[in-house]
Amino acid sequence: MPDTDFSIAQPHPNKTDAVQKLGLAIAGIGVLILFLAIAQIELPDSGLMLWLSLGGIFIGTVIYAVRTYLTQPAGIKNNGVWFNSMTNRGALGWIAGIILTAFYVQLYWYPEYLGLGSDGASNKGIVALFDPLSKFFSGKPASQWFVYGTLYTVAILTLGIKFMLKYRHNRYQLIRTVVVMISQLFLAYLIPEILNGLNTEAAYYNKDIKYFWPLNYYFFEDWSLDAMRANGALGMSYLIWGIGMFTVITPFLSYFFGKRWYCSWVCGCGGLAETAGDPYRHLSSKKVSAWKIERYLIHAVLVFVTIMTIAVLYGYLSGTGKFLGLDTYKYFSRPYGFLIGAIFSGIIGVGFYPLMGNRVWCRFGCPLAAYMGIFQRFKSKFRITTNGGQCISCGNCSTYCEQGIDVRWYAQRGQNIVRSSCVGCGICSAVCPRGVLKLENGPEEGRINENPIQIGNDGIKVNN
Amino acid sequence: MQHIAIIGNGISGVTCARYIRKQNSDVKISIISGETSHFFSRTALMYIYMGHMKFEHTKPYEDSFWKKNGIELIHKYVTKVDTDNKSLLFEDDINLNYDKLILACGSKSNFFGWEGQDLKGVQGLYSFQDLQEMENNTTNVQHAVIVGGGLIGIEMAEMLRSRNIDVTFLVREGGFWRNVLAEQEAKLIERHIKEHHVELLMNTELDKIVDDGTGAVKSVITKDGKEIPCRFVGITAGVSPNISFLKDSKIETNRGILINEYFETNTADVYAIGDCAEFNTPVEGRRPLEQVWYTGRMHGQTLAQTICGTKTAYKPGPWFNSAKFFDIEYQNYGMIPADPAPNHEVFYWEDTTSKIALRANFDKASKKLIGLNVFGLRLRHELFDTWLKKGTSVEEVLVHLPDANFDPEFYKHYELDIINAYNQQYGTNLAPKKKSWKRILNNLKKLQNA
Numbered sequence: 085m086p087d088t089d090f091s092i093a094q095p096h097p098n099k100t101d102a103v104q105k106l107g108l109a110i111a112g113i114g115v116l117i118l119f120l121a122i123a124q125i126e127l128p129d130s131g132l133m134l135w136l137s138l139g140g141i142f143i144g145t146v147i148y149a150v151r152t153y154l155t156q157p158a159g160i161k162n163n164g165v166w167f168n169s170m171t172n173r174g175a176l177g178w179i180a181g182i183i184l185t186a187f188y189v190q191l192y193w194y195p196e197y198l199g200l201g202s203d204g205a206s207n208k209g210i211v212a213l214f215d216p217l218s219k220f221f222s223g224k225p226a227s228q229w230f231v232y233g234t235l236y237t238v239a240i241l242t243l244g245i246k247f248m249l250k251y252r253h254n255r256y257q258l259i260r261t262v263v264v265m266i267s268q269l270f271l272a273y274l275i276p277e278i279l280n281g282l283n284t285e286a287a288y289y290n291k292d293i294k295y296f297w298p299l300n301y302y303f304f305e306d307w308s309l310d311a312m313r314a315n316g317a318l319g320m321s322y323l324i325w326g327i328g329m330f331t332v333i334t335p336f337l338s339y340f341f342g343k344r345w346y347c348s349w350v351c352g353c354g355g356l357a358e359t360a361g362d363p364y365r366h367l368s369s370k371k372v373s374a375w376k377i378e379r380y381l382i383h384a385v386l387v388f389v390t391i392m393t394i395a396v397l398y399g400y401l402s403g404t405g406k407f408l409g410l411d412t413y414k415y416f417s418r419p420y421g422f423l424i425g426a427i428f429s430g431i432i433g434v435g436f437y438p439l440m441g442n443r444v445w446c447r448f449g450c451p452l453a454a455y456m457g458i459f460q461r462f463k464s465k466f467r468i469t470t471n472g473g474q475c476i477s478c479g480n481c482s483t484y485c486e487q488g489i490d491v492r493w494y495a496q497r498g499q500n501i502v503r504s505s506c507v508g509c510g511i512c513s514a515v516c517p518r519g520v521l522k523l524e525n526g527p528e529e530g531r532i533n534e535n536p537i538q539i540g541n542d543g544i545k546v547n548n
Numbered sequence: 549m550q551h552i553a554i555i556g557n558g559i560s561g562v563t564c565a566r567y568i569r570k571q572n573s574d575v576k577i578s579i580i581s582g583e584t585s586h587f588f589s590r591t592a593l594m595y596i597y598m599g600h601m602k603f604e605h606t607k608p609y610e611d612s613f614w615k616k617n618g619i620e621l622i623h624k625y626v627t628k629v630d631t632d633n634k635s636l637l638f639e640d641d642i643n644l645n646y647d648k649l650i651l652a653c654g655s656k657s658n659f660f661g662w663e664g665q666d667l668k669g670v671q672g673l674y675s676f677q678d679l680q681e682m683e684n685n686t687t688n689v690q691h692a693v694i695v696g697g698g699l700i701g702i703e704m705a706e707m708l709r710s711r712n713i714d715v716t717f718l719v720r721e722g723g724f725w726r727n728v729l730a731e732q733e734a735k736l737i738e739r740h741i742k743e744h745h746v747e748l749l750m751n752t753e754l755d756k757i758v759d760d761g762t763g764a765v766k767s768v769i770t771k772d773g774k775e776i777p778c779r780f781v782g783i784t785a786g787v788s789p790n791i792s793f794l795k796d797s798k799i800e801t802n803r804g805i806l807i808n809e810y811f812e813t814n815t816a817d818v819y820a821i822g823d824c825a826e827f828n829t830p831v832e833g834r835r836p837l838e839q840v841w842y843t844g845r846m847h848g849q850t851l852a853q854t855i856c857g858t859k860t861a862y863k864p865g866p867w868f869n870s871a872k873f874f875d876i877e878y879q880n881y882g883m884i885p886a887d888p889a890p891n892h893e894v895f896y897w898e899d900t901t902s903k904i905a906l907r908a909n910f911d912k913a914s915k916k917l918i919g920l921n922v923f924g925l926r927l928r929h930e931l932f933d934t935w936l937k938k939g940t941s942v943e944e945v946l947v948h949l950p951d952a953n954f955d956p957e958f959y960k961h962y963e964l965d966i967i968n969a970y971n972q973q974y975g976t977n978l979a980p981k982k983k984s985w986k987r988i989l990n991n992l993k994k995l996q997n998a
Contacts, residue, residue, distance in 0.1 A: 167599040253875070526985050533996075
């Protein structure tokens with residue numbers, strides 16, 4: 085018998101009521117303004133238009149989500165996920181993937197199509213739309229990165245609220261999401277923008293304290309080091325903090341909490357994945373073959389970033405700009421920035437949400453995730469505990485694992501899940517219908533049970 | 549090479565095959581099923597209909613697993629078992645010889661001979677084929693009736709509601725799943741069912757199902773004469789062993805295939821496990837037919853020992869079970885009757901939202917815990933396994949309830965509320981002990997080294 089997929093279309097669609105329609109209309113106008121701006125159609129009063137757009141997206145989406153979720157009893161809301169063209173790699177999903185990918189391509193390589201003015205020309209299009217907000221922070225017109233950062237933050241805040249309404253029965257999800265939203269708004273957006281705005285003449289360096297090496301791959305590049313060194317106490321604090329985050333704080337926190345303290349609680353990439361990307365988490369591949377690719381690829385990126393950084397630092401400290409006779413920009417940092425920074429983390433990482441799931445970058449590419457994963461696997465208190473013999477092998481945990489972990493494989497044999505790739509989002513535990521999975525931090529002893537027993541059968545010792 | 553044939557690729561048969569293979573690489577193992585080519589989780593059928601998963605997600609092992617482990621899969625129905633010649637006959641008239649036969653052929657839905665039960669749109673829900681039929685039968689249906697207030701009935705209600713189909717749920721008893729749940733718990737679930745806009749009719753029995761003139765269902769009529777128009781009728785009045793293909797064999801059956809504690813039937817080299825098996829002498833305190841996922845798994849594990857040469861009797865630990873009723877999770881440790889036995893004392897607590905509850909039955913004289921149900925709370929299985937085996941008192945259990953808490957982090961804790969309610973009811977002065985990882989791990993270590 086073929087493995088039949090059932091109906092493609094919902095025979096009894098949920099009817100959208102007046103309030104939901106209102107929310108969708110308001111959000112739709114907000115999105116429409118963005119598209120009109122991208123199409124470089126002349127808009128009157130860009131300040132007003134920007135607020136209409138961002139405000140419309142935020143308010144409209146919240147109205148829609150409140151109406152959708154609060155009218156139903158609290159609980160897991162996965163009805164129709166595999167019937168919906170937007171979330172089952174159907175036509176809508178592909179369209180969304182192509183639009184997102186195209187946006188990233190413009191962002192990295194063709195910002196002039198977004199309207200970025202070059203050689204002193206004023207901005208047009210969507211970049212010009214954001215000029216008033218940029219001028220508010222720094223007095224300068226917007227760049228494509230300012231547009232991106234603002235939209236990114238709006239997406240996390242808006243869809244974070246939607247996520248919280250969807251999982252309102254689950255306090256782990258609520259607290260985690262509030263933290264990830266605050267991290268994005270203040271640490272990644274407002275504080276850096278304000279600091280940059282206070283001293284617009286100073287050379288640029290990254291001021292997001294939670295964005296550190298090796299995820300922030302340019303931290304040790306000459307321009308970044310020079311900028312920090314040239315910026316007095318603040319610059320030096322950032323330099324020391326950036327090194328301390330990698331060498332001390334990350335190992336320490338990963339030991340106590342697993343890598344989730346970062347990946348699903350504060351990280352910007354994780355923040356977007358958990359909020360905007362939540363409807364796509366089930367699209368990650370659970371095949372053993374995917375796991376094999378993942379292990380090679382993510383650790384290869386970690387090796388790549390390490391070699392690249394050693395080369396760049398050697399070139400910087402030696403004052404030659406060369407490593408083994410090779411120009412460090414041309415042969416090390418530029419290829420990394422192009423292949424990993426742009427193509428992998430940006431274009432594939434987010435552009436492919438609707439096709440490969442919301443954690444493609446985090447699972448296959450992020451060198452910081454790989455680094456923390458080593459602690460999580462070998463030296464950490466974090467584990468997902470399996471509850472005795474209660475698993476019914478239904479497959480919800482594996483299906484909804486955004487990192488593609490076959491959670492069920494462990495749960496059904498009574499084994500705890502200790503995997504380097506787990507970002508601790510907690511959704512496996514949430515969707516489990518029988519209360520089998522619990523994320524927790526406990527003693528290292530007994531954390532990894534290589535020879536699990538299955539509780540319930542006293543006649544034999546059931547070793548799995 | 550010895551050939552072990554297993555009829556049925558559900559949890560019992562598959563578990564048995566896996567555990568035989570773990571111990572013995574020198575036997576040929578065939579798993580035969582006409583239902584699906586590969587093992588899937590029957591408990592997950594509802595999620596396919598609801599769009600949470602696709603069929604492929606319900607398969608606990610990738611398709612390559614079977615070849616890798618040398619387990620042959622035969623996707624055919626068996627029509628006849630000839631135990632004299634140790635031969636199976638398939639639907640396509642091909643024979644297969646075996647040395648040992650394991651019957652793990654599961655259940656089928658009960659139909660009690662109602663008028664109109666064969667009409668189009670009337671069905672049970674057990675097999676993959678049932679699910680396909682339900683997909684077809686519910687297309688363009690506005691109103692459905694479900695007959696039988698148990699686990700499959702409420703799952704079917706949740707499935708239908710996920711597609712915005714109106715549901716009328718007929719329950720013969722005075723309360724939901726009342727042959728298992730006590731009244732307060734039945735009420736708790738009933739309130740939640742209504743919250744999902746299901747019309748719940750208690751003390752209502754099906755009389756007959758009415759034909760619309762084309763051989764399809766038009767309505768049902770209840771025993772009190774009420775007619776309910778509907779285009780779909782879900783019959784969920786329990787299941788019974790799926791053994792009709794054994795009718796002409798020499799294997800002795802009653803409601804199920806009769807077996808002893810070693811899963812041996814009356815016929816040499818023929819065994820039965822899972823839903824289809826009926827114990828001649830049930831394990832003390834348990835039923836002759838055990839039709840849940842967990843017991844199927846244990847049957848398979850145990851029989852594999854015997855097949856591999858270590859004759860092993862079925863000796864399950866304390867009973868446990870779980871379910872989910874729409875949004876409310878249920879866990880159960882220790883078998884407790886719906887209405888307490890004469891020596892039982894019952895402690896029941898419900899929180900103010902009326903969605904979270906705990907019930908403990910304990911011995912009146914010794915206060916020994918007999919069993920415990922929780923709704924909307926998760927508890928650690930290992931601790932209850934140990935407590936029930938040791939005959940721990942209910943008070944000791946309540947004091948150590950924080951150890952057993954398995955809810956996600958940051959969830960509200962109810963241990964204090966629960967123990968206060970107990971103190972109030974029994975005039976005691978108990979206080980919960982702080983969670984101790986040491987106690988939890990020591991217990992686990994003991995179980996692992998047992």
